[in-house]
Amino acid sequence: MIALLLAAAAAASIPAHPTFSRDVAPVIFKNCSGCHHDGEVAPFPLVTYADVRGKAKLIADVTRSRLMPPWQPVAGYGHFAGERRLSEPQIELIRRWVAQGAVEGDARQLPRPPAFRDDWELGKPDLVVEVPEPMDVPAEGPDVYQCFVVPMDVPRERYIRAVEFFPSNRRVVHHALLFADSSRIAREPRYPCFGTIGLLPSLGIGGWSPGNGAIRMLDGAAPPLQAGSRLVAQIHYHPDGKPEQDKWRVGFYFTDQAPVRRVVDVGLATRAIDIPAGESHYVVRQHFTVPIAVDAVGVIPHAHLICKEMRAWAIVPGGRKQWLLNIADWNFNWQDQYRYAAPIRLPADSLIEMEFVYDNSAANPRNPHSPPQRVVWGPGTDDEMAGVHIQSIPVHMDELPELGRALWGAVMRSVGGRFYTGAPPQ
Ligand code: HEC
Incomplete structure (x- = not known):
C-alpha cells in the first residue's frame, strides 16, 4: 500500500509533457554523457538534443531493461558507493518523453552540458x-x-x-x-x-x-x-x-600517515568447477567463518563468461542474513570493484557464504562455445572461476593474525590440504 502511494506520488511528479531541455537533459547529462561522449568508451555520444533524439527509442528500451547505465548489483541487496542506477520515475520520464515524440522544448531551459575532464582528477600525482x-x-x-x-x-x-x-x-x-x-x-x-x-x-x-x-x-x-x-x-x-x-x-x-588499519582480502573461492556441456543451471558454493569481528568495506566478485548469477551473504550469530552482493545477470564486460556506501559490521563467527550459477547451454548468448563444451576451473577464456573477495577491516587490529590463520587454513583446505605445513603466511 505504502509502495503504491509512493509510486503514485513519484509518477505525479513526472511532467505530463516532458521536454528534452527541461526534463530529460539533466538525467542524460548526469547518468549517461560521462561514458557517452567523443573519445570515451561508449560507441556514440549522448550530449546534444540531436544525439539523444537519434537514439530515443533505443534509450527508452535500454533504460527500461536496465541495460544502461551499466550497473550489475540488484537493487535492495546492499548500498554501494557510486551506484549507477536510474530511479523508476526517471525511467518513466524517458519512456513518456519518447512516446510523445521526443520533443526538444525551450532550448533556453537546457542546463549547461557536463564538462569532461581530460586531466588527473586529484591534481598532479606524486x-x-x-x-x-x-x-x-x-x-x-x-x-x-x-x-x-x-x-x-x-x-x-x-x-x-x-x-x-x-x-x-x-x-x-x-x-x-x-x-x-x-x-x-x-x-x-x-x-x-x-x-x-x-x-x-x-x-x-x-x-x-x-x-x-x-x-x-x-x-x-x-x-x-x-x-x-x-x-x-x-x-x-x-x-x-x-x-x-x-x-x-x-x-x-x-x-605520510602510516596506516592504523588494514584492509584484508577475505576471499572465498573454489576450484570445484566442472560444468557439463549444455547444463543451464550449474551451482557452485563456498563458505568461510570470520573468527573475529570485521567491517566489510567492499566486495570484488570474479568469474568468467558463462557465469550468470553471483550471490554472497553473511549469516551473523543469531541467524540474521546480511546481504553482501547479489548480481542476477553477470556480464564479464563490466568488472567493477564495489565499495559499500557504509561499512557492514560482521561480528566474530559470522558465516560468509557465496553461491555462483553458470549457464553452459546454447541458449546463453555469452557462451563462447557453439555447440557448448565441458567447462572446468582455470584461468583461460574458455575456463571458469568462482571467487568473491570481501574487503574487510578488523574491528580490533590486534586480532588480525587470527583472521590470517583462518584464511590460510581455508586456502589450504581448498587445494586439498596437501601442502599444509601448519605455518601461516608472514
Ligand atoms: C559506464 C559507462 C556508460 C554509462 C554510464 C552509460 N553507458 Fe550506454 N553504453 C556504454 C557502452 C560501453 C556501450 C556499448 C555496449 C557495451 O559495451 O555494453 C553502451 C551502449 C549503449 C546503447 C546501445 C545499446 C545497444 O543495444 O546497442 C545505448 C542506447 C546506451 N548505451 C544508452 C545509455 C543511456 C541512456 C545511458 C544513461 C542512462 C547510458 N547509456 C550510460 C557505456 C555506458
Missing part, C-alpha cells in the same frame, strides 16, 4: 608510472587481455592515499586491475592474461572501469607500497572497428 611502449589494439577480433609489468621509481616504502588509472585512449579500455609486485623475480614486461594475472602480487591496489575516477583509499588505511615494487596492470581492451593505440599511465598520490 608519482606517474607510464607504460613504456604503446599497446596496439587491432580493429577487429576478440577482446584483448594484456598484463604489463612496469618498474616504478619507489626508492623507499610509501603509503598510498589514492591512485588514478589514466588510459590515453578511452575508446578501447574496458577495465584495468592494478597490483604491486615487490618480488625480485624476473618477469616479462607484457604478456597475454585473461582472468588472473598469473603471478601472486604483493599488493592489490584497485580496479578501474569506464565511468569511474580515482581510487581513494580509506582513511587510516593507506596501503604500504614497498620499496622497489613494480606495477602490474591487467588491461582489458575491446576492439572498436579501427586500429587503435593506448599508452596508459597511473598516477600515485602518497601520504
Whole structure:
C-alpha cells in the first residue's frame, strides 16, 4: 500500500509533457554523457538534443531493461558507493518523453552540458608510472587481455592515499586491475592474461572501469607500497572497428600517515568447477567463518563468461542474513570493484557464504562455445572461476593474525590440504 502511494506520488511528479531541455537533459547529462561522449568508451555520444533524439527509442528500451547505465548489483541487496542506477520515475520520464515524440522544448531551459575532464582528477600525482611502449589494439577480433609489468621509481616504502588509472585512449579500455609486485623475480614486461594475472602480487591496489575516477583509499588505511615494487596492470581492451593505440599511465598520490588499519582480502573461492556441456543451471558454493569481528568495506566478485548469477551473504550469530552482493545477470564486460556506501559490521563467527550459477547451454548468448563444451576451473577464456573477495577491516587490529590463520587454513583446505605445513603466511 505504502509502495503504491509512493509510486503514485513519484509518477505525479513526472511532467505530463516532458521536454528534452527541461526534463530529460539533466538525467542524460548526469547518468549517461560521462561514458557517452567523443573519445570515451561508449560507441556514440549522448550530449546534444540531436544525439539523444537519434537514439530515443533505443534509450527508452535500454533504460527500461536496465541495460544502461551499466550497473550489475540488484537493487535492495546492499548500498554501494557510486551506484549507477536510474530511479523508476526517471525511467518513466524517458519512456513518456519518447512516446510523445521526443520533443526538444525551450532550448533556453537546457542546463549547461557536463564538462569532461581530460586531466588527473586529484591534481598532479606524486608519482606517474607510464607504460613504456604503446599497446596496439587491432580493429577487429576478440577482446584483448594484456598484463604489463612496469618498474616504478619507489626508492623507499610509501603509503598510498589514492591512485588514478589514466588510459590515453578511452575508446578501447574496458577495465584495468592494478597490483604491486615487490618480488625480485624476473618477469616479462607484457604478456597475454585473461582472468588472473598469473603471478601472486604483493599488493592489490584497485580496479578501474569506464565511468569511474580515482581510487581513494580509506582513511587510516593507506596501503604500504614497498620499496622497489613494480606495477602490474591487467588491461582489458575491446576492439572498436579501427586500429587503435593506448599508452596508459597511473598516477600515485602518497601520504605520510602510516596506516592504523588494514584492509584484508577475505576471499572465498573454489576450484570445484566442472560444468557439463549444455547444463543451464550449474551451482557452485563456498563458505568461510570470520573468527573475529570485521567491517566489510567492499566486495570484488570474479568469474568468467558463462557465469550468470553471483550471490554472497553473511549469516551473523543469531541467524540474521546480511546481504553482501547479489548480481542476477553477470556480464564479464563490466568488472567493477564495489565499495559499500557504509561499512557492514560482521561480528566474530559470522558465516560468509557465496553461491555462483553458470549457464553452459546454447541458449546463453555469452557462451563462447557453439555447440557448448565441458567447462572446468582455470584461468583461460574458455575456463571458469568462482571467487568473491570481501574487503574487510578488523574491528580490533590486534586480532588480525587470527583472521590470517583462518584464511590460510581455508586456502589450504581448498587445494586439498596437501601442502599444509601448519605455518601461516608472514
Ligand atoms: C559506464 C559507462 C556508460 C554509462 C554510464 C552509460 N553507458 Fe550506454 N553504453 C556504454 C557502452 C560501453 C556501450 C556499448 C555496449 C557495451 O559495451 O555494453 C553502451 C551502449 C549503449 C546503447 C546501445 C545499446 C545497444 O543495444 O546497442 C545505448 C542506447 C546506451 N548505451 C544508452 C545509455 C543511456 C541512456 C545511458 C544513461 C542512462 C547510458 N547509456 C550510460 C557505456 C555506458
